[in-house]
């Protein structure tokens with residue numbers, strides 16, 4: 073691996089964590105009390121075959137610690153993967169914020185990022201159709217700033233008080249604890265269909281965004297409207313965006329289902345391997361800035377987290393770049409114990425009154441108490457800021473800091489008044505002074521009531537293949553529901569979003585689109601007042617289409633880190649292989665030999681080449697493209713292998729690029745590829761550049777309809 077042993081750039085956070093990092097190299101085994109141990113395999117017994125003695129403190133300590141190794145998993149986002157990196161600013165944004173990370177271009181701010189799925193347990197598979205969490209901890213000179221976002225720019229609900237209901241509905245049904253990491257079940261759609269504000273986020277999940285190819289190929293969004301505050305105290309609204317350098321790419325549902333079995337750790341492995349290989353993923357950070365005076369100029373409310381600001385209305389200004397370049401040393405210590413919180417902000421950034429954000433500000437500290445066990449979770453190395461922490465908070469379980477002195481209160485004279493308050497010039501934080509004038513009410517603003525215009529805008533903005541995938545996803549998910557009235561409510565709601573979409577889904581479900589919502593059901597279950605109040609009004613069309621909503625919008629011609637399977641057996645033509653391998657690797661792709669057997673495989677020149685996987689131990693869905701070099705003997709052997717043909721047929725069905733040279737074409741002729749000879753991503757005896765271009769396109773969706781007939 074290229075990155076193994078490679079010296080990593082200095083990181084203040086790495087240095088800061090070093091005092092807690094332990095390396096066993098050359099060390100003697102000890103107990104937790106530092107006692108050197110000379111036998112860790114045999115307990116202390118009364119005679120060789122005798123009973124074990126209670127006195128054996130070495131045995132007791134080892135088992136005791138093991139018994140308590142697990143902590144509760146996160147109530148949401150339990151399954152995740154993390155990496156270290158850094159953020160660099162392109163140019164000072166001092167006109168709109170005083171935050172050091174956004175004004176000082178000389179800084180290389182350390183970050184730790186955790187990506188996650190939402191619904192599944194810690195051990196669930198990576199490829200669930202779900203929202204992906206995208207949380208970034210910036211260890212800034214002024215303290216920790218957490219941007220706790222998702223890979224979709226909007227959220228399901230408008231008020232934090234509904235979060236437990238949303239999550240209870242999507243989690244496995246409580247009587248049978250089924251299904252794991254899946255939204256395709258009755259309770260979720262029961263909730264969704266009675267809380268119409270969810271429809272926008274829901275249609276994003278039904279789109280290709282719900283099954284990313286890689287964490288490295290997803291956008292990230294802060295979702296809420298935040299504030300940026302400049303040195304003069306002026307506030308602007310802001311939405312945060314992460315744009316991946318590798319473009320936004322997804323996989324198909326059929327692949328996801330198969331990857332579940334072939335490699336449940338697909339995303340985790342992909343991130344780890346890319347960083348180990350030195351292919352550091354990068355995202356650019358963008359701001360959508362809205363001056364305070366423009367707050368009410370939109371057709372939606374900026375405080376409503378179920379709405380996005382189309383990029384055509386407010387462009388995204390790119391301000392800097394994040395690079396992830398270091399895998400964690402220890403998953404538990406870092407990825408599992410990292411504690412994010414949207415309330416971790418620094419001077420220059422502030423909140424708005426978005427009721428979802430306001431509720432989150434409570435939840436994230438609270439949850440760490442049950443998960444990490446103590447209010448001292450901020451002392452865990454991964455959570456510590458790189459600057460000093462001084463205050464009068466004391467004690468509690470697992471306190472690490474040894475505070476000196478007599479005083480743990482403020483004001484004091486005995487301790488010289490320390491720690492003293494920060495003056496503004498010293499970077500003291502003050503909350504933005506927002507004027508608030510109003511009645512105390514338990515209500516939702518009328519300006520939050522349009523639940524249909526933006527899901528409709530999203531659907532209109534997708535390309536045809538993307539739209540087809542949405543229809544298929546709804547058909548699958550609702551097809552898994554068992555209550556007819558839930559499916560019908562959903563059909564009725566989808567019909568409000570887009571009639572053509574509803575027609576496709578209704579055909580697949582074999583159910584009519586109801587003419588009218590089933591009011592008696594509403595009344596019988598006492599559906600909340602919002603349902604009635606927010607039943608669809610007329611959809612607004614403030615923009616016909618927003619190009620940025622289609623994931624084809626972020627282009628990337630790079631094939632870096634794409635995995636290419638080379639199908640061979642003994643006797644393959646080395647000159648074909650070398651030519652393609654050289655061209656692909658020059659562009660950063662990962663070329664792997666998949667052979668009829670493991671170990672080494674002979675080429676036509678007699679040289680031996682290491683086999684990455686035998687056909688038995690891998691699957692087509694784990695690769696982005698396939699190459700078949702010539703060599704009569706090799707191709708004849710492959711033709712006899714059913715798995716080799718399945719490998720090609722699956723890649724074909726999933727619209728991937730396939731190339732063959734010389735006799736390699738004969739293998740294609742015994743697969744369904746025979747019917748796709750004119751396809752632009754089937755490259756037979758073509759220059760390597762044609763294959764490279766086809767891989768960069770990710771998928772040839774033009775093939776999709778015809779390829780549906782391939783029975784794999």
Ligand code: HDD
Nearest residue numbers: 146148149186205206207221222227232235295435436439
């Ligand atoms: Fe949350 C974790 C993202 C609304 C309550 N949330 C969590 C994580 C992400 C998000 C990415 C995983 C953090 C990690 O990797 O450790 N959550 C969001 C976004 C939201 C959102 C983008 C809306 C815009 N969340 C939200 C609400 C509530 C919570 C409204 C509660 C009222 N979220 C939590 C939590 C979690 C969490 C229970 C579980 C683990 C944790 O916090 O540390 O407090």
